[in-house]
Each structure stands twice: as C-alpha cells, then as structure tokens.
Amino acid sequence: MQNAPGETVGYFEHDADIGIVGRGPTLERALEAAAQAAFAIMAEPSAIAPERELRVQFEEADPEFALVTWINALLAQSREQGLALCRFELARENDRWRGRAWGASWREGQERGTEVKGATLTMLSVKRTAAGWEARCVVDV
Numbered sequence: 001m002q003n004a005p006g007e008t009v010g011y012f013e014h015d016a017d018i019g020i021v022g023r024g025p026t027l028e029r030a031l032e033a034a035a036q037a038a039f040a041i042m043a044e045p046s047a048i049a050p051e052r053e054l055r056v057q058f059e060e061a062d063p064e065f066a067l068v069t070w071i072n073a074l075l076a077q078s079r080e081q082g083l084a085l086c087r088f089e090l091a092r093e094n095d096r097w098r099g100r101a102w103g104a105s106w107r108e109g110q111e112r113g114t115e116v117k118g119a120t121l122t123m124l125s126v127k128r129t130a131a132g133w134e135a136r137c138v139v140d141v
Contacts, residue, residue: 006132007029008021017140018141031070034136035090063126067119068119068124070090123136123138
C-alpha cells in the first residue's frame with residue numbers, strides 16, 4: 001500500500017470484525033491513513049486509478065468521533081456512487097472538517113475484498129503518540 005511520508009496503516013485482532021489503525025505525523029494524516037486501511041480491506045489501493053473525486057464535510061469537536069464520522073461518510077458516498085477509493089485527504093479548521101477522496105468505479109472482474117459496512121465505536125481511540133498520532137477503531141464487515 002502506498003502512503004504519504006510518515007503515514008502507516010495497520011490492523012489489529014477482533015473477534016468478528018476488523019480493527020484498523022492509521023498513524024501519521026498529524027491528526028489529519030492519521031485519520032487519512034485509517035480511511036486508507038478501511039478501504040484497503042475492500043480493494044487493493046494500488047489497483048485503483050484516482051479518476052473521480054468525492055468530497056465530504058462535517059462538524060465534530062471530538063477527534064475520536066471525527067474518525068468514525070469521516071470513515072462512515074466516505075463509505076456512504078462511495079457506495080452511493082459505486083466507487084472503490086484509493087487516496088484520501090482531510091483538513092480541519094476548529095471543529096469543521098473537509099475531506100476529499102479519489103477512486104474509480106468498480107469494474108467487472110475487479111478483485112473485491114471484504115465489504116466494510118461501517119466504522120464503529122468499538123475500541124475507538126485517537127491519541128497523540130511519541131511518533132505523531134494514532135487513530136484506531138473496529139470496522140463492521
């Protein structure tokens with residue numbers, strides 16, 4: 001998976017669903033990496049061309065709830081438009097968040113992974129670490 005410098009994505013054990021982890025030098029980059037982890041469950045990002053752009057906006061003061069809101073807004077729009085997403089960008093001004101994501105329409109024969117239904121509050125954590133920020137939660141599959 002290709003990530004911006006300083007960003008990493010990962011996963012953690014969970015009984016029925018999948019735990020995602022995004023890390024980055026800033027809060028916004030960590031949330032971008034978490035979105036990358038969630039969407040990589042459904043399709044390999046390197047196999048998707050960033051042909052179309054989605055935009056999402058929301059207000060949220062709590063960074064943990066912002067993570068869940070961000071991923072769920074992306075999931076809803078990508079489903080509605082039939083897109084597989086591969087690249088993410090998020091900016092914040094106080095409690096207002098503006099996000100963009102790029103992807104392409106699902107193609108016939110494109111390899112599909114496991115469908116992610118939504119981000120949950122289970123094991124939700126967004127925190128500053130010695131290396132930057134870490135954002136994690138369980139996604140319902």
